[in-house]
Amino acid sequence: MHEIVASTSTARPPDWAVKQRDLFDAMATAVDRFVADYLDADGEPLWPPDGHVGVDGFDDVVEGFYNWPLLYAMGGDERVLSHARDAYEGALRRGSRTPTPFGHAMVVDEFEQCRDWFHMGEGNLYTYNMGLAAPDDEAVVERAERFANLYTASAEVNNFDDDRKLVRGPMSGSMGPDYCDFSAYEHHPYGADYRWARHGLPWRDLEFEEAADLLDPENEERLFEVLNERCAKGDIPLNLNVTSLMTNAYLHTGDDRYSEWVVDYLEAWRERTRENDGIIPDNVGRSGEIGEYTDGSWYGGYYGWSWGGWHYIGIGPTVAAENAVLLEGDREYLEFPRSQLDTLIEQGIEVSEDDVHDTLYIPHKYGGEGDYHYDASGVLTEDDGEVLWRDGWYEFQPHEDDPYAVHLWYASMDQEDRDRVRDLRDWGKRDWKQVDMRASSKHGAGSEYAWLAYLDGEFPDYPERILDANRAHMQERLDLMRDEGNEPTTTDEDYLRDRNPVFHRGLLQLTMGAPQPVYYGGLVMAQVRYFDPGRERPGLPTGVAALVSRVDDDGIDLTLVNTGGQDQELVVQAGAYGEHEFTKIRYDGEETRPGANGVTVSVPSGARITLSADLDRFVNDPTYALPWT
Template identity: 30%
Template sequence: QKKYRTWLIDYVDAWVGRMKRNGDIIPSNIGLDGTIGGETDGKWYGGTYGWGFTVIVPQTGGLAHRNRQYWGFVGMMNAYFLTGDDKYLDAWRKQTARVNAQKKVIDGRDMYPRMYGDDGWYNWVPQPYSFNQLEIYYLSMKPGDRRYLENDAWLKFLDGDNNSYAEQALRRDLAEVRRRAAAMDGDTTTPDTRLADDPAKYNPAQVTALRQLMVAGLDPGRRASVWHTRLRYFDPARRRAGIPDDCAAMIDRMTDSTTRVRLVNTNQLESREVIVQAGSYAEHTIHSVQLGDTTTRFKGPTVRVKLAPGAGGTLTLTVDRHSRQPTMHFPWDRN
């Protein structure tokens, strides 16, 4: 609904403005009067889980640096999702540059800060500040945003430089399923001796390979992010989301304006139909589909593909990303 879209954009715009007024760094405290640091004696870095939130761990007595301001980028992603406006990504680019500009040499090594307190920057580590860099690049697809991602195996695969990645990723996920299931069987704790979230480490569900290879999607996490994917599949025969039974899909190339997907019907007796949608919520527009030497041109968020028994093919879609208003309606429920 328009009112919710307007509210979200206005809310995120307010935070973009605060970042600009605070030297391109997102403040971790805003007073009830709207001032930066208004509830922490004017300290922009104050507040729980803010830039200066270092606490003593009761169990160990050691210090824990718990700056969680990078979680706020989800809001920027949501605004970009609705508008395609690069200013929401650029705000975070500028913050990354400002933090890394504080670099200094300690014991002969370049070190970068993660925290800010009364005495300035602290908690120096050898890795540059690069939180949310994959998400920024995924949304922008600008070469400059690949900085800090030079060794990302999935992105190399999508570039055509790591052809063994698909098999390796699937095998890795399956091995992790087996490892966690075995660990669950070997757990000796009892309900009265463990915390409620202790068993979470045994959760055997592993979807990284499926998420990356089938839909070329980001990890949505658990902090209010929508699911950003390049493609999504629907089963028109059963009128449900998801790829039809017996079908498989793999995205093996992706650029700013193209997506290459392999579709296969493993059923040797029956044909299958699949609707391929550009974007999780039809936010992208497909302009052409190439199959072999044949290119079909049209304009819309979906393409319907019929797969003969045991057949498959490779489709290259030309897409205009973030060119449509997202919708949660399924393809057959749209006007």
């Protein structure tokens, strides 16, 4: 492996470097406190409580610590990984003791019994982050294969139809796809007013006149009946998230049957999209027929065009295309999500809202003619207040901070994809050269465009600002813990997630040049990753800070600073999984051509170095393997 030595000494480390290392340390200490106060004496979450019967919420529990392995993999303290393992094992134990209405547990064989891949995608982020953190852990590898094998043709639970290349239910899991009863999933504790009335009716052929009618308990039961008739079987775009489960198994094993599964399933959905005149259908029956349970309609499925709209529809095509590019190196797969996003933009309505600014309102949903009187703030409406419906498209709204558009550009590095992101940003009214100092949502949303402004040279203070924000977010959680006496005042399924003190987005963007993974089931996609050969572990060595300040089609600029008192050596890998290759690196007036996916960099105490690296992307077989194995 080519060796590079930092020769520039710095009397005072830059502020971003000091703040970055401080954040690593502070979050590790915060995790210590969190574990001591919010898990029981056996290391188990306090939810579900004894006597609870249900099917929802296990993913929310795991979301309370899902990013701890990622923090460790970037350079966090080893005790963060230890805490993550213990919390996960405790959650599995509790989930395996919690009954469902179906006569088996919420968690069976360490995997959720039957759930949609919006929630399963969230819960399995922990699994994927453990691949980055502990690829040499036999339990991690074994689970990765076992979980993926639930969706192979040989699996007894029959989740997947290998002949038709379809997942056989909108909900699936370790007990198969047939435990889908919407009265069990939706009625308690939420009710139709939570999941459905606020979105309007998913269909227009029912006997209800308005969405508000769903608040009548009798109508609610009728809705669940229709849901079971139309949405309890067959394939939906969200199931494309299963490609991450398969890609995760491939990164551990290199077994081609997992990569072939990803490509075959993605191509099956592309064929359905071609059959549907270029728009991805949101429901496919078990026979492979589009609209088999919705009277031939390509919309009206679970998490489909007529309910959640693009926010949910865009997940699967984006995640699956990213995974296929990672595995195969062919960026043509990105045309799948690109075509869907372009269709929405083409249907947009430009509105002049002031003298200098026009806003493009882009539709997020599609549905049949009928009543569209419901609460949908921020969207275009008719003069009578009804939600604007045009040729089937509705909920026209600004398309701000679209993660799918960002991920499309990030995978392609295509200028047209980058210009699309700028257009989407500029059609909105927000000033993207600022960082929200409030605690972010569970998705860590709100800073992708600000980060891109930094990469474009428009927001030079972004590194310090995002680190300050993440530190403030962490402190808000610690203040909450102190204010409630270090004992949760509520113990619902979200109690861990709402107190998790780890905020990783700023560290991910700055150190690895990476966007937040698609939250509902995407893998980390990155420009670089680090390993500490001295301790034989992933992540930046103690005291070393990293900043990726350029990401474009040619490559990256990366600055490394040793803020500590000990000389350090690290391996810089091209790509999160070694999928890229360093073709040329310029530094300190020198130039080298490694022709490899990794280089060793020695950074003495108090030294800094900036590498300007050309990358050949997606040319190597991706793997979780540590560079010395």
